[in-house]
Amino acid sequence: MSNKLPETKPLTQFSSVNVNTPLSVKVENSVNVTNNENLVNEVQGSTHEVDYLTLSGFESTALSSTALSANLLVDEFNVDDKLNKTFIGKQLLSIPFNCRVVAKNTYNRLLKLPVKGAFQANTYLRALCDFCEAMPVDVTWSDSQIELVGKTQASQCHQICINMLNLDDSKEAVVFALEAVLVGFSIKARKGKYIDGDIARYVYDKWWRKKLSKLHSVSVERVSQYVHLVSKKSQIYVTDTNFKKGRENKRRNQLFMAELELINERGEVVDLTEMANSTNANPVNRRNELMARLYGFEVYADKHGYVADFLTITCPSRMHPVHNSGRPNEKFDSTSPKQANQYLGSQFAKCRAHLARLNVDYFGFRVAEPHHDATPHWHILVFVKPEQRQVLRDTFSFYALQVDGDETGAQKYRFTVEPILKSKGSAVGYIAKYISKNIDGFGVDKDNYGNPADIAALRVNEWSSLWGIRQFQQFGGPPVSLWREARRLALKEEVNISSVWVAADSGNWCEFMEALGGVNVKRKDLPVQLVKEFIETEGEYWEPIGYVIKGLSCGGEVYVSREHTWTKRRKENESSLALDENEV
Known part of the structure; x- marks a missing residue:
């Protein structure tokens, strides 16, 4: 293989990401809230360690089950002295459940080394514990604990927002304060187009739950890679834990969709699952x-x-x-x-x-x-x-x-x-x-x-x-969105777009590209362009839905491919009709 380019100009070397930057479950330059009622004080330039399981008066029985699981596993470590067992039990509390047996097996193997076996085994366990604690969230959290922390953080952000707005602080200042809360979890600030949308997300427990659940899954996966659990010899491509979690989420989504249907302005009703199966989600x-x-x-x-x-x-x-x-x-x-x-x-x-x-x-x-x-x-x-x-x-x-x-x-x-x-x-x-x-x-x-x-x-x-x-x-080639919208269009008499539509409808990508001018035509020079419409209706987070695709334009003419507006609702049955509970 050649190590030289067909040109002599100097080229910048790739600068890799610092992957060892420690992350901590701490809140920096943030605001501490007690009992979710009163804003105590704003901390500048300091760091607070937060016990998210007992914050705001909440307690979790999952913590005791975690300790119980760790104590049971300690007996399988090949150590006899009480001091070492206490050390091991403490370290296990920070290690995710799916990695504890691997940690135990590695520890026992290192312990058998003829030179400083105990030292190397304890060093390994301590390093693994430090790696786990460097994750942005606690890798031993259960789903219920994640939900609890999400509600607590949303409540804290909500209280900060109310207090600052009552003091006539600007929305920009509110967002800045709320973003400080995100720092403790290494969550990247959203920086959306609408400041109301950013604030709405930060005070909503559903948004926090999604973010924390994703962080937790990624953190568990990184620890699993650290202990070499992901491999063809053990769990290929992804850990069994996250594989089962992902499959379960998809199963729940399918069950949820099975209970919903779509209705348009004409009163036409379509099953949501059937609609989803007709798209590229299939x-x-x-x-x-x-x-x-x-x-x-x-x-x-x-x-x-x-x-x-x-x-x-x-x-x-x-x-x-x-x-x-x-x-x-x-x-x-x-x-x-x-x-x-x-x-x-x-x-x-x-x-x-x-x-x-x-x-x-x-x-x-x-x-x-x-x-x-x-x-x-x-x-x-x-x-x-x-x-x-x-x-x-x-x-x-x-x-x-x-x-x-x-x-x-x-x-x-x-x-x-x-x-x-x-x-x-x-x-x-x-x-x-x-x-x-x-x-x-x-x-x-x-x-x-x-x-x-x-x-x-x-x-x-x-x-x-x-x-x-x-x-x-x-x-290279035209964007696939044009292809998909052209396939949506009913065949029209106008000849200035018919060649593009016919090629797309017949599934002929080659003719479709040629009808648009070839593989190297720049997007701004394509004879057919997407048409988008700005929807002012507010979505879930207090901001407009924004631009959505409506069809295609060619030669000054607009061809609408999405004529109907669909609304989700629960499937009709006698009980829901009686209680008027169809709207989602």
Whole structure:
């Protein structure tokens, strides 16, 4: 692989995120509230440790069950003296339940070392406890405790808001004070368009519960990676805890949707579940659309003289907690999968910027999927002009190896190129299995590690949802929103949009691109544009719903693809009609 770019200009090295920045469950420069009634005092430049289980007079029996679980496990540690058992019991209280057995097994193995075994075992347990306590939330919280803390924080923010507004403070000052409360949980301030919307979120327990639940799941997953629990030897892609939690949330959502229906201004009623299954939320629809677009790209490439390469880019070894063999990686620097994916995105952006400076003509698709230890890697199907093929390869090779490119095995494993040869198969055939096994496993027997593809796909989906990683992304070509809206439109007599609609309705992505001017037309120059309408109606958080897509415009004409306004309501039955409880 080439380590040089087809240009001599100096290029900035990637600056990695500091993944070891300690996070603490503390409130800095915040406001302390006692019994959720009176604003006691505003603390400037100080730090308060908060006991969220007893704040505002609440108590939780979950704390005693946590201690009971830890005390029972202490007896399985191979130590006899009371001092060590007390130390171990105290450390276990900070470790999530799914990691305690792993911690126990590792401790007992270290204890058998001939040199300073007890010292190394205790050091390991202390370091693990410190890592857990550095998470933004308590990793031993249960769902009920998360809900309790969410209500407490919302109540605290509400009281701060009331007190400041009663003192005629500005809304900007109120938001600044409420954002200080977020610091204790490392929650990023929203900074929305409407200040009322920001305040409404910060004082609403539902918003806090969602944020804290997400933080808790991510924190548990990071601790699990720290103890090497996520791997093909144990729990692949994602921990069983978060996999079951994600599946349960989806099951509850389906049950909730089953109780709802949609009604429009004409009185037409549609089952909400049926409506959802007709969209890309349905894995079958999602896979079919991706395959249609991929096939259209390949047909367009063949028609216009492009060749195809299949690229794979992998993260540096320090971002992998576990080796491919299943052994722990001593180089692991606690990089999370999300941070690793951001690194890949950063390097990809550098590639695209450099190729744009060289006027390289290319387009394609990329797929993000996890290694067995949850660290992402990217597969990229790229179509490029033959005379620019080597320039593209050298550019991707340079940036893929820009960070730690001299480490052992980097030249062989960190970046690979496979030319697509028609004699061996189509370009779509190369990437089809990666799309299928990352959606629903359709047509694939097993994943790369011998697991049933359908089960593996479920775990990959939960991995993507947990870490907020976008699995599929098109680069080059028109936006898919135009395609979807064109497919919504009924066939009209106006010829200035019919070619675009007919191509979309027939599922022909190649003709659709050609009708819009080709793969390289800039969005602002597309003959067809999205039409959006601003909705003034307030949503859940005291702010306008904002811009929503209404249709397409072409040649000065507007074609409405969404004619109806739908409202959710509970399904009609005799009891709900009698009690007038249909509205959600």
